Amino acid sequence: MSARIGFLLLAGLAAALAVFPWVGDLIGERFPTSYELRLVMRAMILGIVAIGLNILVGYAGLVSLGQAALYGLGAHVAALLALKAGFPFVPALVLSVLIPAAVGAMLAFPTVRVRGVYLAVITIAFGLVFVNILREWVSFTGGASGLVGIPRPTILGERLGATRSMSFNYYYLIMLFLLASVAVQAALVRSRYGRAMRAAAQSENAARALGINVVAIRTLAFAISAGFAGLGGGLFANLALFVNYETFTFTTSIELLLMVILGGSGTLAGPLVGTTVLFSSTQFLQGLGEWQTFGYGVLLALVLFILPRGIVGSLMRRGGSGETSRATGAWPNWVDGLEPVTARHDDAGQATLAVRGLTLRFGGLTAVNDVTMEVRAGTVHALIGPNGAGKSSLLNVVSGFYPATLGTVTVFGETAGGLPPYVLARRGIARTFQNTELFGQMTVLENVLVGQHPHFRASFLETVLRLPRFRREEREAMAEARRLLQFVGLSAFADDEARNLPFGHQRRLEIARALALRPKLLLLDEPAAGLTHGEIEDLVALIRGLADRGMTIVLVEHHVDMIMAVSDRVTVLDYGEVIADGPPATIQADPRVIEAYFGHATLPAQKVEA
Amino acid sequence: MEAVIQYLLTGLSAGSVYGLIALGFYVMWSAAKAVNFTYGEMFMLGGVLTVVLMELGLPLPVAALTAIAAAALAGAVIERVFVRPFNQESNAIGWMLTTIAVGIMIEASTTATYGPLGRPLPSPLAEEPLRIGGSGIYPQELLLPVAAILITLALEFFYRRTVLGRAMRAVSFNRVAAGLVGIDADRITLLAFAMAGALGALAGFLVAPVIQASASMGVIVGLKGFMVAIIAGIANARGVVVVGILYGIAEKLIEGFLSTAARDAIGFTLMILLLLLFPQGLFGRAEVRKV
Amino acid sequence: MQNQGFSAGGRRLLLGLASTIALATAALPATAQRAEPCIGASWELTGALSHTGLSIRIAVETALDEINAAGGVLGQRLRLVAYDDVGEPARAVDNARRIGERDNCIVMMGGFRTPNAIALRDPLAEMELPWMGVISAGTAVIEHPNNANKWMFRVSMKDRWVAPFLVDAAKSRSASGKIALVYEGTAWGQGAVPDVERAMAAANLPLLGKETYNIGDQDMSAQMIRLRDAGVDTILFYGVDREATNMVRSMDRIGWKPTIISAWGIGVQFARTAGPLAEGVLVAGTYTWMGELPPRSAGVLQRMQAKFPQIASPADIPLPSGTANAYDATYVIAEAIKLAGRFDRDAFRQALYKVNYEGIVANYAPAFEPRQERHDAILPAAYKLFAFHNGAMLPVEQTPFRQAAR
Known part of the structure; x- marks a missing residue:
C-alpha cells in the first residue's frame, strides 16, 4: 500500500x-x-x-x-x-x-x-x-x-x-x-x-x-x-x-491483540482497521445473546485461519510485484562516494586484532584451545581448518557472541573480552554469518540501512517529530545505502524482501550490510559457501579491493583456491588448536595442514572445486 | 500448628490438581513444543460431562469413562485442526491464540447450554472427611495425589519401556530425525494431545465431587497448571508434579499466613520471579544456542 | 475562576452565559418531550450471572402481562426493552445511554451487580433518567455522597439495613456471642464490611474476625481455621451459592459447624450443591417461593411457570427475593406513571413519592420519600429470615430453626 x-x-x-x-x-x-x-x-x-x-x-x-x-x-x-x-x-x-x-x-x-x-x-x-x-x-x-x-x-x-x-x-x-x-x-x-x-x-x-x-x-x-x-x-x-x-x-488483553492481528500486525494501518472492524463486530455480536462470547471465539479463530496476516497484511501481500527478471549488477562496483565505508587510516603493520591464549569450552567440549593469533591492519587474514576445528567459534568469541573461558582478545589496541557484540560492532567490528542472517522480511535496502544504525545522531525526539537533523540523516543514509547496493550490484532489488533473493544475492547483501557499519575490521564467515565459481571470483576481487583500500579482513573459508588468491596470512586450526600460521604459500605445503585436511602427509597440488 | 497441617493437606490436594494439569502440558509440549491453551476446558469437561451423562441416566463409571474419552478426542481434534497448522513458524502467537479461541468457544457454549451454576457430582468419598486432629480432608481429595503419583510412574514406564513411548521421546528430542527413522511424528503428536486431554479430564472428574462441576472451573486452573509446568522446566514428569504440589501448598500457606486476598498476586509474582531466575525452569536444562 | 484579567474572564462568562441560555432553550423542549412508554433494563442476561437476569426477567414480564391485560398505563401498553450487560459496568453504562437517549424510556431497571449500579450514577443524573434497582443491595448504590441522589431508586434490600438485621439474628442465636464476618472479594462483599462493623458496634458486640475470599476459590480452610480457633460460633456471610458451598465443605473438613446467617446472596442452588451441609443455614431475604404461599403469590407463581417453562418448580427460581422485588417494582413503576398522568421523567420521579401499593413483599405506604435514604422502598420491617431445611429454602418459622438455638 x-x-x-x-x-x-x-x-x-x-x-x-x-x-x-x-x-x-x-x-x-x-x-x-x-x-x-x-x-x-x-x-x-x-x-x-x-x-x-x-x-x-x-x-x-x-x-x-x-x-x-x-x-x-x-x-x-x-x-x-x-x-x-x-x-x-x-x-x-x-x-x-x-x-x-x-x-x-x-x-x-x-x-x-x-x-x-x-x-x-x-x-x-x-x-x-x-x-x-x-x-x-x-x-x-x-x-x-x-x-x-x-x-x-x-x-x-x-x-x-x-x-x-x-x-x-x-x-x-x-x-x-x-x-x-x-x-x-x-x-x-x-x-x-x-x-x-x-x-x-x-x-x-x-x-x-x-x-x-x-x-x-x-x-x-x-x-x-x-x-x-x-x-x-x-x-x-x-x-x-x-x-x-x-x-x-485478560479478556481485554486478548481483544487488543486480536485488533492488532485482525488489522494486520506490523502494518501502519492495521491497528486502526482492526479496531474498527472488531469494535463493530462486538456490537453486532452482542445481538447473539447467550452465544455472544462463543461468537467472539469463532471470530478469533476465523481471523487466524483465514487472515493470519490481517486485513491490511493480506491486501499488501496481493499487491506484491510479480517475478520480473531484474538486472543484477556486476560486483564489486567501485562507485564514487564509498570512501566513508572503505577508507581506513589505521597504522599499517599494527595489530588490529590480537588473540592470546584463547580457550573456549562448552561444558566438557573444548572448542578452542589456547589459540594465539595476530591480524595486522590492512591485511586479509584467513582462518582455515577442517569442520569442527573451531573457526566459527573463534569468530564468535572475537565478535562477542561467546565469552572466552581463558585468554584475551584485543581489538584496535583495547581489550575486547566480555564485551557484548553490539558494543564491539560499534567499535568497528562487522561480521557475516555462516548461515546468512538477513532480516528476511525487510527489504534489501532496509537491511543495509540497519547496518547504519550506530551512525545516526538524531535524538529520539528529533526522530519522532521528524525534525531537520533527522531528515537530513535519513537522506544521507539512504544515499549511502544505495551506493552500497550499487557496490554489490543489487540496485535493482532494493525494494524486494530479502528472503526472496536468490542465495548468491543474499550473500552479497550480507556483505553490503556489514560494510554499512563502516567497519575497521570485517569478519567473513564462509562467505563463499554456496556461490558459483564466477561469484567467488567477484568475491575475491571485492575482498582484495577492500584490503587494498585499508580494511582489515578476517576470512573463514574452505575454498583453498580463494584463500591462496586473497590472503596475506593464513592461520590453520585443527581440533581447536593452531597447527600452522604463515603466508599462504608456506601453509599450502605444510605437511601438518595436509594431514589435517586429507589424512596423509603428501598430496599433489590439486585444484579443489567448489 | 494444626492450621499448618490443614494447609498441607488442602495444599496437597489442590497442588495435585495443578500437578496433573501440568503433566498434561508436559506430555503435549514434549511432543509438539506447543500446548493447548484450552487445556483447562478439558479439565472442566471431565467434571461437567460426567455430571451431564449421569443426569441422562448413565452410571458413574460409564459416565466418567465416556467423559474422559470425549476429552481425549477433543484433545486430538484440537491438535489436528488448531495447533498443527500454526506450529510451523517460530512465533508462538499462532497456536496460542487459536487454542485460546477454542477455549473461549468451549467455555461459552458450556455456559450457554449447561448454565453458569455449578452442579454436584456425588461420590461416596466426598461425604465424610477424614479427621486428623483438628484438620480434615475428604478421601476423594486424597485420590488426587495418588493419581498424580501413579500416572507419573505410568508415564515414565510408558516412555522408557514401551515402543510407543520411546517413539514419543524420540519425537520430543528431534522431530525431523524421528521422521527419518520411520516414526510418524504427526501421529505421535496427535496421540500425545489425546493422552493429555484424557489426563485433564481425569483430574476434573476426580476433583468435581469436592468443588462442583461448573462451566468456569477450568480457566484459572489451566493457567496455573501451565505456569507450574513452565516453572518446573516442562522437561520431566516428576518435576512438574512436584512443583505443582509445592505450588498448591505454597498458595495455602500464603492464604494462611499472609493474605487471602492477595494470594494470586503473590503467587503469580513468585512464579514470574522464579522464571526470571531460572529461565529454563527449575528442572530444565539450559540450552546453548548455536550462533 | 482564575485571575486572568477581565477580557479573558469576561469572554468566558459571556460564552458560558450564551451556552447556558442555548442549553436551557434546547433543554426545555426536552423535559417537556414525551418519554416512551417503555421500561428499559440492563440485566445480566448471559454469562456467569445469567441466572440473576432470569430471576428478574420472569417477574417483570409476568407483571407487565398482568398490567397490560388490565388496560396498561394511561391507555398505553407498557413495554420492556431489556439489554444484556453480562455483569460488566461499562456495558451497563452503554445500555443506560441507549435506554435514556435512543429508546427514550421513562425509567430504567437495574440488575444484580452493585458495581454496575454505581457506575450508572453520573450518566443517569446527566440524562435525568430514573432508575429502579431490584437486587443490587450495596448501600452506596442509593446513598450517594453529599446526598446527591435524585434519580436512583430501589425495591430491594439495603446492606446498611441488612447488617443490623443479620446481627440481630446472630445475637439471639449465638451461645457465646462470638461472631465473625466472611465476605466475598467483590464490591458487594467489600462494601458490606463497614455496614456490619457499624451494626455490631451498635449491638455492643465485638466482631471477632473478618475473612474474605476470591470468587472461584475452592477452599477456605485457612480462613475457617482462623475463625474456629478464635472460638467463633456464628458467622455472618456475604457471598453466593458456589463459594458458600465450598465454605461449608471447608468447615466440614475441619469438623466445625457454626451457625451461618447469610445476607441474601445465597439462593436455592445452594441446597443442591451443598446437599446435607446446607441444613440449618439461615438466609436473609425478602421472599421465598417455596413452602406455603398466600393465594396472590401462588397465582403469580402459576403465571410465571406458564410463561417460562424452565421454571418447573419454585426450586428453579434461582434468586427468589429478586423475583419478588422485581414483581413489586414493576407495579410500583406502573402506579407512579398513572399518578404522574403523563410520560414525563421528572413527573414520574415526583410521583414515586406518592405511590401507595400493597405488594407481595411489603405494603408500600408510601413506596418512597423525598430523601436519599428513603429511595429504598423495602423497609427493614419487611426483611425476612429463611432457613434451608430438607433441601428447600423456607421461611424460618416453617422450619425447626425458628427458635434461637441456645
Missing part, C-alpha cells in the same frame, strides 16, 4: 470522524446520541492502545498478553490523581503516560531471559497480578467497586465533554490524540528505531552484530507501547468518569 493511498485513506477517516458528531444536524435525526458518540470515542481510545500494541507485537515481535494492565494502569493513575490529589487534567494525563511507560520498560527485562510463549505467560501473569491488586486494594483503588465520581476534566477552565454544549471538545481531543498516535507510529517505524526493532525480531544475532543494543531497543518498544496504552487509559478515565478492574482483564 503506497504511502499516498495510505495518507488519503487516513485523511478520509479523519474527515469522517470529524463530521460524525454533526451528522444529526445534516440528516435531521437524533443521531448520534451520547450512546453512539461514546462508542466511537471508546473505539478511538482503543485504537490508540492498539497502535501501541502493534509497535510491540508487530514490529518488535514481542508478544504481550498483558497490555490491558498497562491500559488500566494509565486509567487508574489519571483517576487517582484527579480524584484524590486534585490534579488538573493535563498533568494527570502526562503522568498516565509516563508511569505505565516506566512499568512497561520494566516488563522488557524478562525478554532478556525468556522468549516466545514463556514471555507471553509472564505478561499474562503480570496482567493477573495487576487485576488482583486493583480488586483487593480497597482503600486505594476502591477495590471491586472501583473509583467513581471522577471529576470532569477541564483544560484552562474549559470543561471537557462529549456533549453539544461543549462542542464535543473532548471528542475532538481524543481524535487529535489518535491522529497524533498514528503520526508517531509512522515516524517511529520509518526510522532507525523501527528498523532496529524489526531487525531484532527477525534475527537477533545479526542485529547485535550490527551495533543494535537489542535489550535497549526492546525496552524502548515496551516503554513506547505502554505509553500509548497509558494515554488511552488516561483518556478513558476522563471519559467514563468511573474505573474499575473489570475493564482491564
